[in-house]
Amino acid sequence: MNMFFQAVTGILLLQLLFAIWNAAQLPKLGAAGTRAVKALPVQGGSRALRLSVLIPARNEADNIGECLTSVLASSTGGIEAEIIVLDDSSTDGTGAIAAAAGGGRVRVLQGCELPEGWLGKSHACAQLAEAAGGDWLLFLDADVRLQPKALQAALSAAGAAGGGMITGFPRQNTGSWLERLIVPLMVFTIICHLPIPLVRASRDPRFVAAHGGFILIHRDSYDSCGGHAAIRSELVDDMALARAVKRSGGTVALMDITEQVHMRMYHNAREVWSGYRKNIYAGIGRSPVLLLAVLIVYWSLYVLPAAAVLYYGLSGSPGAALWPAAALLAGMAVKRTSDAAGRQPVWFCLLLPAGMLCLSLIAVASWRGSRPRGGYEWKGRRYG
Incomplete structure (x- = not known):
């Protein structure tokens, strides 16, 4: 033995x-030395880089207000950002809370009926992308909270990347016993088993990692890979989207976003069990x-x-x-x-x-x- x-x-x-x-291979979102992005060339001139912050929300009354408060606090300093929330058939007043929290700076959409063959979150994200006008699309979950400079850090990373998809695992806040046992194992799996440099360097779609709470993707890359329509029936939609980006010839970058983004994915043992079981x-x-x-x-x-x-x-x-x-x-x-x-x-x-x-x-x-x-x-x- x-x-x-x-x-x-x-x-x-x-x-x-x-x-x-x-x-040590994980680049930090917003780290010193990351190129700041103010404008992109457009037909000989320049214009501000546009960002669309897109939040699918289904029965998120307990989360959406704080989420939007953090997003609005981060969208300062000359950042040109539109913020759109999609109320996905909520029954708890999520849409009304989002409208009140936005104070006129947030557009709230009512989601369409779920079509045959689609899963809920992918359908919500597809509707958000269709309504968005940004050069970059930032998909956030409603339980995400941004630090004040998070959006500027995201834009800087976007400018350095030039295209493709940028994602990372938010710092996880935990409370219940099963959250503390299980939720940190997401990062454990990545750090222990996935060579991080290959996420960006390799074209093999098996070398990907993504977290649906924070996905920043260039509009061209999103359209080229087919967007959420291409992964409409995938349960693990974040990983499926990352693989679709790679298959279409785009790049996927995994970054350390823990200083800029945090969240509490689950609030009790039952939610942990149900979420991971799915x-x-x-x-x-x-x-x-x-x-x-x-x-x-x-x-x-x-x-x-x-x-x-x-x-x-x-x-x-x-x-x-x-x-x-x-x-x-x-x-x-x-x-x-x-x-x-x-x-x-x-x-x-x-x-x-x-x-x-x-x-x-x-x-x-x-x-x-x-x-x-x-x-x-x-x-x-x-x-x-």
Whole structure:
């Protein structure tokens, strides 16, 4: 058994080195030295770079007001930005709250009936894009909050990129126990497994990462890839849009946006369970073989060392727990590296074994939801 945990420790130490290197590859949105953008040349003249901030909102009465307040506070300093909210058949007064919070600076649209073959968020985003007039489209979720200079930072990054898509993972605020166990694992997955330079450098659509809470995309790139119409039935719409951009020849840039953007995606354990249950199985391509392989690897690396330490400690054989403890500490060091990239508290690294255990349970539930007579529910809609 010692040989197994020695091997696990070695693998985790290599993963730690990769995670440290990988996290350092993330360019920061708004970092010093990023080229500021004031204007773009247009037929020999110049005009201000136009930005459309687009917010799909379905039953977001608790979020939309604060979201718009932060967006309006960020759209100062000469930024030419239109702000559009689409009220997607809300039943809680979201549209009225958005109109009041906008104070005349926000356009609120009423969403059309969901057509056959479309999923809700993609349809809402498609309507927003159709109504937008900006050179760049910034799709935000209603639970996102921007810092005062976030839009200028976004425009600077857009000017440096010249086109394509820019995205990143907002700093996640958490409150309930399952949020703290599960939500930071989004960044963990990216930092530990996806070579970040390849997101931009490689044309392979498998090398992508995206977060639907913050997607900045050039209008030409959006149109070239087919926009949300091209991914109308995809459950994990952010990743699907990023892949579509790459397939159309565009670039995707993953950036560290945690200093400029934060959010609280879920507010209780039930929301965490429902949200991840909807996305996990679709996110790995609906492959049961791949799901099983991932669960075996995650359990071997992150759960079994903790279980072994507990077992040997309770059985009065602390000496036998040496290598399992080494593996456990190495895993926590990897988690701390990803948590630092996501600006999470230091002590969250201690939650890794419990987080992986809960993630496994949600992943199995996600697989079961994909089977006949299964399905998922989110925001009052049912998905097959």
